[in-house]
Amino acid sequence: MEEITCLGIEGTAEKLGIGIVTSSGRILANVVRQQALKAQAGIHPREAAQHHAEHVPQVIRAALKKAGISLEDIDLIAFSRGPGLGPCLRVAAVSARTLSLSLGKPLVGVNHCIGHIEIGRLLTEAEDPLTLYVSGGNSQVIAYDSGRYRVFGETLDIAVGNCIDQFARRANLGNPGGPIVEKLARKGKYFPLPYVVKGMDLSYSGILTAAVEALNKHPVEDVCRSLQETVFAMLVEVTERALAQTEKDEVMLVGGVGVNRRLQDMISLMAEEHGAGFYVPPRDVLGDNGAMIAWLGVLMYRSGVTHELMDTTVIQRYRTDEVEVKWRS
Protein backbone atom coordinates (compact mmCIF):
# COMPACT_ATOMS: atom_id res chain seq x y z
CA MET A 1 0.00 0.00 0.00
CA GLU A 2 1.15 3.48 -0.79
CA GLU A 3 2.22 5.58 2.14
CA ILE A 4 -0.14 8.36 3.13
CA THR A 5 0.32 11.28 5.50
CA CYS A 6 -2.35 12.29 7.99
CA LEU A 7 -2.76 15.54 9.87
CA GLY A 8 -4.57 15.09 13.18
CA ILE A 9 -6.24 17.79 15.25
CA GLU A 10 -6.71 17.21 18.97
CA GLY A 11 -8.95 19.59 20.86
CA THR A 12 -11.06 17.83 23.47
CA ALA A 13 -10.02 19.96 26.43
CA GLU A 14 -7.41 22.56 27.36
CA LYS A 15 -4.76 21.32 24.95
CA LEU A 16 -4.65 22.01 21.25
CA GLY A 17 -2.51 19.47 19.40
CA ILE A 18 -1.53 19.06 15.77
CA GLY A 19 0.18 15.85 14.77
CA ILE A 20 1.45 14.66 11.42
CA VAL A 21 1.89 10.91 11.05
CA THR A 22 2.49 8.62 8.09
CA SER A 23 0.71 5.36 7.46
CA SER A 24 3.91 3.48 8.28
CA GLY A 25 3.73 4.97 11.75
CA ARG A 26 6.39 7.65 11.51
CA ILE A 27 5.57 10.70 13.60
CA LEU A 28 6.74 13.69 11.58
CA ALA A 29 5.45 16.32 13.98
CA ASN A 30 3.55 16.53 17.22
CA VAL A 31 2.97 20.08 18.43
CA VAL A 32 0.90 20.81 21.52
CA ARG A 33 -0.17 24.26 22.65
CA GLN A 34 -2.06 25.18 25.77
CA GLN A 35 -3.50 28.30 27.31
CA ALA A 36 -1.58 29.47 30.37
CA LEU A 37 -3.64 28.26 33.33
CA LYS A 38 -4.77 30.71 35.93
CA ALA A 39 -3.55 29.73 39.37
CA GLN A 40 -6.96 29.25 40.94
CA ALA A 41 -9.22 28.28 38.08
CA GLY A 42 -10.11 25.06 36.34
CA ILE A 43 -10.62 24.76 32.63
CA HIS A 44 -13.14 27.17 31.23
CA PRO A 45 -14.56 25.46 28.15
CA ARG A 46 -15.32 28.59 26.17
CA GLU A 47 -12.04 30.30 26.96
CA ALA A 48 -10.14 27.17 25.99
CA ALA A 49 -12.10 26.98 22.75
CA GLN A 50 -11.26 30.62 22.07
CA HIS A 51 -7.60 29.83 22.61
CA HIS A 52 -7.77 26.91 20.19
CA ALA A 53 -9.57 28.92 17.53
CA GLU A 54 -6.95 31.66 17.71
CA HIS A 55 -4.02 29.29 17.57
CA VAL A 56 -5.04 26.61 15.07
CA PRO A 57 -3.44 28.25 11.99
CA GLN A 58 -0.21 28.99 13.79
CA VAL A 59 0.09 25.50 15.32
CA ILE A 60 -0.63 23.88 11.97
CA ARG A 61 2.14 25.97 10.43
CA ALA A 62 4.50 24.98 13.22
CA ALA A 63 3.70 21.29 12.72
CA LEU A 64 4.19 21.47 8.95
CA LYS A 65 7.50 23.24 9.45
CA LYS A 66 8.62 20.61 11.95
CA ALA A 67 7.62 17.86 9.52
CA GLY A 68 9.33 19.65 6.64
CA ILE A 69 6.31 19.31 4.38
CA SER A 70 3.59 21.58 3.05
CA LEU A 71 -0.20 21.37 3.27
CA GLU A 72 -0.37 19.85 -0.21
CA ASP A 73 1.52 16.80 1.08
CA ILE A 74 -1.30 15.92 3.47
CA ASP A 75 -3.53 13.07 2.26
CA LEU A 76 -5.95 12.75 5.16
CA ILE A 77 -7.39 14.93 7.93
CA ALA A 78 -8.38 13.48 11.31
CA PHE A 79 -9.86 15.19 14.36
CA SER A 80 -10.98 14.31 17.85
CA ARG A 81 -14.72 13.93 17.75
CA GLY A 82 -15.14 13.32 21.49
CA PRO A 83 -15.45 12.73 24.32
CA GLY A 84 -14.70 16.23 25.49
CA LEU A 85 -15.85 19.75 26.17
CA GLY A 86 -18.38 20.92 23.60
CA PRO A 87 -16.90 24.30 22.64
CA CYS A 88 -13.38 22.85 22.28
CA LEU A 89 -14.58 19.90 20.25
CA ARG A 90 -16.40 22.21 17.87
CA VAL A 91 -13.26 24.23 17.15
CA ALA A 92 -11.34 21.07 16.26
CA ALA A 93 -14.19 19.83 14.10
CA VAL A 94 -14.64 23.11 12.24
CA SER A 95 -10.92 23.41 11.59
CA ALA A 96 -10.79 19.85 10.29
CA ARG A 97 -13.79 20.32 8.01
CA THR A 98 -12.33 23.53 6.63
CA LEU A 99 -9.00 21.87 5.90
CA SER A 100 -10.65 18.87 4.33
CA LEU A 101 -12.79 21.04 2.08
CA SER A 102 -10.07 23.43 1.02
CA LEU A 103 -7.55 20.65 0.32
CA GLY A 104 -10.11 18.26 -1.11
CA LYS A 105 -8.89 15.48 1.20
CA PRO A 106 -10.89 12.89 3.13
CA LEU A 107 -11.90 13.46 6.72
CA VAL A 108 -12.12 11.08 9.71
CA GLY A 109 -13.51 11.88 13.15
CA VAL A 110 -11.97 9.71 15.84
CA ASN A 111 -12.56 8.72 19.44
CA HIS A 112 -10.05 10.44 21.68
CA CYS A 113 -9.76 7.60 24.22
CA ILE A 114 -9.02 5.04 21.54
CA GLY A 115 -6.43 7.45 20.15
CA HIS A 116 -4.51 7.10 23.42
CA ILE A 117 -4.61 3.31 23.19
CA GLU A 118 -3.57 3.08 19.56
CA ILE A 119 -0.61 5.45 19.81
CA GLY A 120 0.49 3.38 22.80
CA ARG A 121 0.27 0.18 20.78
CA LEU A 122 2.24 1.86 18.00
CA LEU A 123 5.06 3.14 20.19
CA THR A 124 5.42 0.36 22.76
CA GLU A 125 5.81 -3.38 22.38
CA ALA A 126 2.32 -3.95 23.74
CA GLU A 127 0.09 -5.82 21.31
CA ASP A 128 -3.13 -6.55 23.12
CA PRO A 129 -2.88 -4.81 26.46
CA LEU A 130 -5.31 -4.15 29.23
CA THR A 131 -5.13 -0.34 29.26
CA LEU A 132 -5.44 1.98 32.23
CA TYR A 133 -6.27 5.39 30.81
CA VAL A 134 -6.04 8.17 33.37
CA SER A 135 -6.22 11.89 32.76
CA GLY A 136 -7.93 15.07 33.86
CA GLY A 137 -11.16 14.06 32.18
CA ASN A 138 -11.08 10.27 32.06
CA SER A 139 -10.33 7.24 34.22
CA GLN A 140 -11.05 3.97 32.44
CA VAL A 141 -9.84 0.39 32.36
CA ILE A 142 -10.18 -0.85 28.80
CA ALA A 143 -9.56 -4.10 26.95
CA TYR A 144 -10.15 -5.23 23.39
CA ASP A 145 -12.58 -8.08 22.79
CA SER A 146 -14.46 -9.10 19.63
CA GLY A 147 -14.32 -5.92 17.61
CA ARG A 148 -14.65 -3.34 20.37
CA TYR A 149 -12.65 -1.69 23.09
CA ARG A 150 -14.70 -2.64 26.13
CA VAL A 151 -14.70 -0.60 29.30
CA PHE A 152 -14.29 -2.78 32.39
CA GLY A 153 -14.01 -0.06 34.98
CA GLU A 154 -14.38 3.69 35.13
CA THR A 155 -14.99 6.53 37.52
CA LEU A 156 -18.51 7.06 38.78
CA ASP A 157 -17.94 10.77 39.28
CA ILE A 158 -14.78 12.82 38.67
CA ALA A 159 -11.61 11.66 36.92
CA VAL A 160 -8.50 10.97 38.98
CA GLY A 161 -6.53 13.81 37.40
CA ASN A 162 -9.36 16.18 38.09
CA CYS A 163 -9.45 15.04 41.71
CA ILE A 164 -5.73 15.76 42.17
CA ASP A 165 -5.88 19.09 40.33
CA GLN A 166 -8.90 20.29 42.28
CA PHE A 167 -7.20 19.33 45.52
CA ALA A 168 -4.05 21.21 44.53
CA ARG A 169 -6.01 24.34 43.74
CA ARG A 170 -7.83 24.27 47.05
CA ALA A 171 -4.51 23.74 48.82
CA ASN A 172 -3.07 26.72 46.91
CA LEU A 173 -0.38 24.56 45.38
CA GLY A 174 -0.77 25.90 41.85
CA ASN A 175 -1.96 24.62 38.54
CA PRO A 176 -1.81 21.96 37.18
CA GLY A 177 -1.47 20.19 40.49
CA GLY A 178 -0.33 16.72 39.48
CA PRO A 179 3.44 17.29 39.38
CA ILE A 180 3.40 19.43 42.54
CA VAL A 181 1.39 16.88 44.50
CA GLU A 182 3.73 14.14 43.27
CA LYS A 183 6.76 16.03 44.54
CA LEU A 184 5.31 16.94 47.92
CA ALA A 185 4.00 13.39 48.39
CA ARG A 186 7.57 12.06 48.46
CA LYS A 187 8.18 13.93 51.71
CA GLY A 188 4.87 13.08 53.36
CA LYS A 189 3.54 10.45 55.72
CA TYR A 190 0.49 8.35 54.94
CA PHE A 191 -2.74 8.54 56.92
CA PRO A 192 -6.06 6.95 55.93
CA LEU A 193 -8.50 8.65 53.59
CA PRO A 194 -11.78 7.17 52.27
CA TYR A 195 -11.14 4.36 49.81
CA VAL A 196 -14.06 3.80 47.43
CA VAL A 197 -14.11 0.93 44.96
CA LYS A 198 -17.40 -0.49 43.64
CA GLY A 199 -16.85 -3.61 41.62
CA MET A 200 -14.46 -2.29 38.98
CA ASP A 201 -15.66 1.28 39.28
CA LEU A 202 -14.23 4.10 41.34
CA SER A 203 -15.47 7.18 43.11
CA TYR A 204 -13.27 10.18 43.84
CA SER A 205 -15.53 12.99 44.95
CA GLY A 206 -15.66 11.88 48.61
CA ILE A 207 -11.88 11.55 48.82
CA LEU A 208 -11.44 15.02 47.40
CA THR A 209 -13.64 16.52 50.10
CA ALA A 210 -11.88 14.52 52.82
CA ALA A 211 -8.42 15.51 51.56
CA VAL A 212 -9.30 19.20 51.48
CA GLU A 213 -10.66 18.98 55.03
CA ALA A 214 -7.57 17.09 56.17
CA LEU A 215 -5.49 20.18 55.32
CA ASN A 216 -6.74 21.68 58.60
CA LYS A 217 -5.15 18.90 60.63
CA HIS A 218 -2.22 17.54 58.66
CA PRO A 219 0.86 18.99 56.97
CA VAL A 220 0.27 19.45 53.25
CA GLU A 221 2.97 16.88 52.38
CA ASP A 222 1.14 14.24 54.36
CA VAL A 223 -2.14 15.01 52.65
CA CYS A 224 -0.49 14.83 49.23
CA ARG A 225 1.06 11.51 50.10
CA SER A 226 -2.17 10.06 51.44
CA LEU A 227 -4.24 11.35 48.56
CA GLN A 228 -1.87 9.88 46.01
CA GLU A 229 -1.51 6.54 47.76
CA THR A 230 -5.27 6.22 48.07
CA VAL A 231 -6.40 7.25 44.61
CA PHE A 232 -3.64 5.28 42.89
CA ALA A 233 -4.19 2.13 44.96
CA MET A 234 -7.82 2.25 43.85
CA LEU A 235 -6.76 2.48 40.22
CA VAL A 236 -4.31 -0.39 40.56
CA GLU A 237 -6.87 -2.53 42.33
CA VAL A 238 -9.49 -2.24 39.60
CA THR A 239 -6.84 -2.72 36.93
CA GLU A 240 -5.72 -5.86 38.70
CA ARG A 241 -9.25 -7.15 38.91
CA ALA A 242 -9.79 -6.51 35.21
CA LEU A 243 -6.48 -8.20 34.44
CA ALA A 244 -7.52 -11.34 36.34
CA GLN A 245 -10.86 -11.33 34.58
CA THR A 246 -9.76 -10.64 31.01
CA GLU A 247 -6.66 -12.83 31.31
CA LYS A 248 -4.60 -10.40 29.24
CA ASP A 249 -0.85 -10.61 29.71
CA GLU A 250 0.05 -6.97 29.10
CA VAL A 251 -0.81 -3.81 31.01
CA MET A 252 -0.42 -0.39 29.44
CA LEU A 253 -0.67 2.95 31.20
CA VAL A 254 -1.75 5.98 29.14
CA GLY A 255 -3.12 9.49 29.70
CA GLY A 256 -1.66 12.57 31.34
CA VAL A 257 -1.65 11.12 34.86
CA GLY A 258 0.47 8.26 33.49
CA VAL A 259 3.61 10.41 33.82
CA ASN A 260 3.40 10.04 37.60
CA ARG A 261 6.33 7.86 38.70
CA ARG A 262 4.58 6.51 41.76
CA LEU A 263 1.64 5.33 39.68
CA GLN A 264 3.99 3.76 37.13
CA ASP A 265 5.83 1.90 39.89
CA MET A 266 2.61 0.65 41.43
CA ILE A 267 1.17 -0.67 38.18
CA SER A 268 4.49 -2.21 37.31
CA LEU A 269 4.63 -4.08 40.66
CA MET A 270 1.10 -5.33 40.16
CA ALA A 271 1.76 -6.47 36.59
CA GLU A 272 4.88 -8.29 37.72
CA GLU A 273 2.93 -10.24 40.33
CA HIS A 274 0.67 -11.49 37.57
CA GLY A 275 3.51 -12.21 35.16
CA ALA A 276 2.20 -9.55 32.80
CA GLY A 277 4.29 -7.09 30.80
CA PHE A 278 4.07 -3.41 31.68
CA TYR A 279 4.18 -0.62 29.10
CA VAL A 280 4.12 3.17 29.13
CA PRO A 281 4.38 5.16 25.88
CA PRO A 282 6.90 8.02 25.61
CA ARG A 283 6.03 11.14 27.54
CA ASP A 284 5.17 13.33 24.54
CA VAL A 285 2.30 11.03 23.53
CA LEU A 286 1.09 10.18 27.05
CA GLY A 287 -1.01 13.30 27.45
CA ASP A 288 -3.40 14.70 24.85
CA ASN A 289 -1.69 15.22 21.50
CA GLY A 290 -2.38 15.41 17.77
CA ALA A 291 -0.18 12.48 16.74
CA MET A 292 -2.52 9.99 18.37
CA ILE A 293 -5.46 11.49 16.52
CA ALA A 294 -3.59 11.36 13.22
CA TRP A 295 -2.50 7.75 13.79
CA LEU A 296 -5.99 6.58 14.67
CA GLY A 297 -7.20 8.49 11.60
CA VAL A 298 -4.79 6.43 9.48
CA LEU A 299 -5.95 3.16 11.05
CA MET A 300 -9.61 3.96 10.52
CA TYR A 301 -9.12 5.25 6.99
CA ARG A 302 -7.15 2.15 6.07
CA SER A 303 -9.99 0.01 7.39
CA GLY A 304 -12.45 1.80 5.16
CA VAL A 305 -13.85 4.58 7.34
CA THR A 306 -14.20 8.17 6.18
CA HIS A 307 -16.76 10.70 7.21
CA GLU A 308 -18.83 12.98 5.03
CA LEU A 309 -18.94 16.53 6.30
CA MET A 310 -22.48 15.90 7.46
CA ASP A 311 -21.41 13.09 9.79
CA THR A 312 -18.76 15.03 11.62
CA THR A 313 -20.85 16.39 14.44
CA VAL A 314 -19.04 16.24 17.74
CA ILE A 315 -20.02 13.73 20.44
CA GLN A 316 -19.41 15.12 23.91
CA ARG A 317 -19.99 11.78 25.60
CA TYR A 318 -18.47 9.58 22.94
CA ARG A 319 -18.19 6.16 24.53
CA THR A 320 -15.13 4.05 24.00
CA ASP A 321 -17.20 0.96 23.22
CA GLU A 322 -19.33 2.72 20.61
CA VAL A 323 -16.59 2.46 18.02
CA GLU A 324 -16.39 -0.54 15.73
CA VAL A 325 -12.70 -1.44 15.75
CA LYS A 326 -12.43 -2.68 12.18
CA TRP A 327 -8.66 -2.28 11.99
CA ARG A 328 -8.04 -4.98 14.57
CA SER A 329 -10.37 -7.68 13.37
Add this chain to the structure above:
Amino acid sequence: MEELGIRIGKGAEADLYRREDKVSKVRISKAYREPLLDQHLRRTRTRREARLLSLARRAGVATPYVTDVDNQTFTVEMSFVPGEQVRRLLPSLTREERRELCIRIGEAVGKLHSANIVHGDLTTANMILHRKRIYFIDFGLGGISDAVEDKGVDLLVFKKVLHSTHYRYEEECWEGFVEGYSNTYRNSAETLERLRVIAKRGRYFPERA
Protein backbone atom coordinates in the same frame (compact mmCIF):
# COMPACT_ATOMS: atom_id res chain seq x y z
CA MET B 1 -4.28 -22.07 60.68
CA GLU B 2 -2.67 -25.41 59.73
CA GLU B 3 -2.68 -26.86 56.27
CA LEU B 4 -4.76 -24.78 53.93
CA GLY B 5 -5.03 -27.45 51.28
CA ILE B 6 -4.28 -27.19 47.59
CA ARG B 7 -4.48 -23.91 45.82
CA ILE B 8 -7.49 -23.83 43.52
CA GLY B 9 -7.34 -20.30 42.40
CA LYS B 10 -5.81 -16.90 42.50
CA GLY B 11 -8.32 -14.09 42.43
CA ALA B 12 -7.32 -10.47 42.11
CA GLU B 13 -7.07 -9.98 45.84
CA ALA B 14 -6.97 -13.43 47.35
CA ASP B 15 -5.51 -16.91 47.04
CA LEU B 16 -7.99 -19.78 47.37
CA TYR B 17 -7.16 -23.16 48.84
CA ARG B 18 -9.31 -26.24 49.06
CA ARG B 19 -9.15 -29.01 51.62
CA GLU B 20 -11.89 -31.61 51.41
CA ASP B 21 -15.17 -29.71 51.55
CA LYS B 22 -13.65 -26.44 52.77
CA VAL B 23 -12.26 -23.42 50.99
CA SER B 24 -9.88 -20.95 52.56
CA LYS B 25 -9.78 -17.50 51.05
CA VAL B 26 -6.59 -15.71 52.03
CA ARG B 27 -6.34 -12.02 51.28
CA ILE B 28 -2.75 -11.54 50.29
CA SER B 29 -0.54 -8.51 50.75
CA LYS B 30 -0.03 -6.26 47.75
CA ALA B 31 3.46 -4.90 47.27
CA TYR B 32 2.16 -1.89 45.37
CA ARG B 33 0.09 -0.65 48.30
CA GLU B 34 1.12 1.50 51.25
CA PRO B 35 1.48 -1.08 54.09
CA LEU B 36 -1.01 0.61 56.42
CA LEU B 37 -3.61 0.78 53.69
CA ASP B 38 -2.86 -2.79 52.71
CA GLN B 39 -3.47 -4.05 56.25
CA HIS B 40 -6.57 -1.95 56.65
CA LEU B 41 -8.20 -3.20 53.44
CA ARG B 42 -7.39 -6.83 54.11
CA ARG B 43 -8.65 -6.64 57.68
CA THR B 44 -11.93 -4.86 56.97
CA ARG B 45 -12.71 -6.95 53.92
CA THR B 46 -12.03 -10.23 55.70
CA ARG B 47 -14.35 -9.27 58.53
CA ARG B 48 -16.97 -7.90 56.24
CA GLU B 49 -16.95 -10.93 54.00
CA ALA B 50 -17.49 -13.35 56.89
CA ARG B 51 -20.27 -11.24 58.34
CA LEU B 52 -22.12 -10.61 55.10
CA LEU B 53 -21.95 -14.24 53.96
CA SER B 54 -23.88 -15.16 57.09
CA LEU B 55 -26.30 -12.24 56.90
CA ALA B 56 -27.03 -12.96 53.26
CA ARG B 57 -27.93 -16.54 54.05
CA ARG B 58 -30.26 -15.35 56.79
CA ALA B 59 -31.89 -13.15 54.15
CA GLY B 60 -32.63 -16.23 52.09
CA VAL B 61 -29.77 -16.09 49.60
CA ALA B 62 -27.56 -19.16 49.12
CA THR B 63 -23.96 -18.64 50.28
CA PRO B 64 -21.15 -20.89 51.53
CA TYR B 65 -21.09 -21.52 55.31
CA VAL B 66 -18.39 -19.65 57.12
CA THR B 67 -16.51 -22.13 59.31
CA ASP B 68 -13.64 -19.96 60.52
CA VAL B 69 -12.25 -16.45 60.33
CA ASP B 70 -8.64 -15.60 61.07
CA ASN B 71 -7.98 -11.89 61.37
CA GLN B 72 -4.23 -12.42 61.72
CA THR B 73 -3.82 -14.10 58.37
CA PHE B 74 -6.84 -12.40 56.78
CA THR B 75 -8.44 -15.74 56.03
CA VAL B 76 -12.06 -16.76 55.72
CA GLU B 77 -12.72 -20.48 55.77
CA MET B 78 -16.01 -21.58 54.25
CA SER B 79 -17.73 -24.56 52.74
CA PHE B 80 -16.73 -25.48 49.22
CA VAL B 81 -19.49 -24.92 46.67
CA PRO B 82 -19.16 -27.28 43.72
CA GLY B 83 -20.85 -26.23 40.54
CA GLU B 84 -20.26 -23.75 37.78
CA GLN B 85 -19.44 -20.07 37.79
CA VAL B 86 -22.36 -18.17 36.26
CA ARG B 87 -19.86 -16.25 34.16
CA ARG B 88 -18.74 -19.43 32.41
CA LEU B 89 -22.20 -20.93 32.35
CA LEU B 90 -24.08 -18.11 30.62
CA PRO B 91 -22.69 -18.61 27.11
CA SER B 92 -23.69 -22.30 27.06
CA LEU B 93 -27.35 -21.69 27.91
CA THR B 94 -30.28 -21.17 25.58
CA ARG B 95 -31.87 -17.78 25.44
CA GLU B 96 -34.76 -18.95 27.62
CA GLU B 97 -32.47 -20.56 30.21
CA ARG B 98 -30.39 -17.43 30.37
CA ARG B 99 -33.43 -15.30 31.01
CA GLU B 100 -34.62 -17.73 33.64
CA LEU B 101 -31.24 -17.68 35.40
CA CYS B 102 -31.10 -13.87 35.34
CA ILE B 103 -34.59 -13.65 36.81
CA ARG B 104 -33.31 -15.76 39.69
CA ILE B 105 -30.21 -13.60 40.06
CA GLY B 106 -32.53 -10.58 40.18
CA GLU B 107 -34.62 -12.24 42.86
CA ALA B 108 -31.56 -12.99 44.98
CA VAL B 109 -30.29 -9.43 44.69
CA GLY B 110 -33.80 -8.26 45.56
CA LYS B 111 -33.59 -10.30 48.75
CA LEU B 112 -30.19 -8.87 49.59
CA HIS B 113 -31.41 -5.32 49.08
CA SER B 114 -34.59 -5.98 51.06
CA ALA B 115 -32.30 -6.88 53.95
CA ASN B 116 -30.18 -3.76 53.28
CA ILE B 117 -27.23 -5.87 52.18
CA VAL B 118 -25.18 -4.35 49.39
CA HIS B 119 -22.92 -6.87 47.68
CA GLY B 120 -20.34 -4.43 46.32
CA ASP B 121 -19.05 -6.60 43.47
CA LEU B 122 -22.05 -8.08 41.71
CA THR B 123 -20.32 -9.84 38.87
CA THR B 124 -21.19 -13.17 37.32
CA ALA B 125 -17.80 -14.44 38.49
CA ASN B 126 -19.09 -14.14 42.04
CA MET B 127 -22.10 -16.41 41.53
CA ILE B 128 -21.95 -20.19 41.43
CA LEU B 129 -24.80 -22.39 40.23
CA HIS B 130 -25.05 -25.57 42.27
CA ARG B 131 -28.05 -27.89 42.36
CA LYS B 132 -30.26 -25.23 40.83
CA ARG B 133 -29.37 -22.70 43.48
CA ILE B 134 -27.31 -19.60 42.87
CA TYR B 135 -24.62 -19.19 45.52
CA PHE B 136 -23.27 -15.70 46.07
CA ILE B 137 -19.65 -15.26 47.15
CA ASP B 138 -17.04 -12.51 47.46
CA PHE B 139 -18.78 -9.99 49.74
CA GLY B 140 -15.57 -8.18 50.74
CA LEU B 141 -16.57 -4.93 49.04
CA GLY B 142 -20.10 -5.07 50.42
CA GLY B 143 -21.82 -3.47 53.34
CA ILE B 144 -25.02 -2.85 55.22
CA SER B 145 -26.85 0.17 53.93
CA ASP B 146 -30.37 1.43 53.43
CA ALA B 147 -29.23 4.17 51.03
CA VAL B 148 -30.82 4.07 47.58
CA GLU B 149 -27.52 5.29 46.19
CA ASP B 150 -25.56 2.26 47.41
CA LYS B 151 -28.12 -0.17 46.04
CA GLY B 152 -28.22 1.73 42.76
CA VAL B 153 -24.45 1.39 42.42
CA ASP B 154 -24.79 -2.34 43.11
CA LEU B 155 -27.14 -2.61 40.14
CA LEU B 156 -24.86 -0.50 38.00
CA VAL B 157 -21.94 -2.85 38.65
CA PHE B 158 -24.02 -5.80 37.50
CA LYS B 159 -25.32 -3.97 34.44
CA LYS B 160 -21.81 -3.01 33.42
CA VAL B 161 -20.57 -6.56 33.72
CA LEU B 162 -23.28 -7.60 31.30
CA HIS B 163 -22.18 -4.81 28.99
CA SER B 164 -18.44 -5.49 29.10
CA THR B 165 -18.41 -9.27 29.40
CA HIS B 166 -21.77 -10.69 28.32
CA TYR B 167 -22.45 -8.20 25.55
CA ARG B 168 -23.93 -10.84 23.26
CA TYR B 169 -26.96 -11.32 25.49
CA GLU B 170 -26.83 -8.20 27.55
CA GLU B 171 -30.42 -7.16 26.93
CA GLU B 172 -32.19 -10.42 27.65
CA CYS B 173 -30.10 -10.87 30.79
CA TRP B 174 -30.81 -7.38 32.02
CA GLU B 175 -34.53 -7.72 31.34
CA GLY B 176 -34.65 -10.97 33.27
CA PHE B 177 -32.68 -9.46 36.11
CA VAL B 178 -35.00 -6.47 36.38
CA GLU B 179 -38.04 -8.75 36.35
CA GLY B 180 -36.74 -10.86 39.22
CA TYR B 181 -35.51 -7.85 41.15
CA SER B 182 -38.78 -5.98 40.78
CA ASN B 183 -40.81 -8.97 41.92
CA THR B 184 -38.75 -9.35 45.05
CA TYR B 185 -37.75 -5.91 46.24
CA ARG B 186 -40.34 -3.39 47.30
CA ASN B 187 -38.27 -0.30 46.50
CA SER B 188 -37.06 -1.64 43.17
CA ALA B 189 -38.55 1.20 41.11
CA GLU B 190 -36.76 3.86 43.10
CA THR B 191 -33.46 1.96 42.95
CA LEU B 192 -33.71 1.38 39.21
CA GLU B 193 -34.45 5.06 38.72
CA ARG B 194 -31.37 5.96 40.78
CA LEU B 195 -29.32 3.59 38.67
CA ARG B 196 -30.21 5.66 35.61
CA VAL B 197 -29.19 8.86 37.36
CA ILE B 198 -25.85 7.44 38.53
CA ALA B 199 -25.07 6.05 35.09
CA LYS B 200 -25.60 9.46 33.53
CA ARG B 201 -23.77 11.38 36.21
CA GLY B 202 -20.16 10.51 35.82
CA ARG B 203 -19.96 9.09 32.41
CA TYR B 204 -16.61 10.00 30.92
CA PHE B 205 -16.65 13.73 30.82
CA PRO B 206 -18.13 15.73 33.59
CA GLU B 207 -17.57 19.45 33.25
CA ARG B 208 -14.22 20.07 34.76
CA ALA B 209 -14.60 22.35 37.69
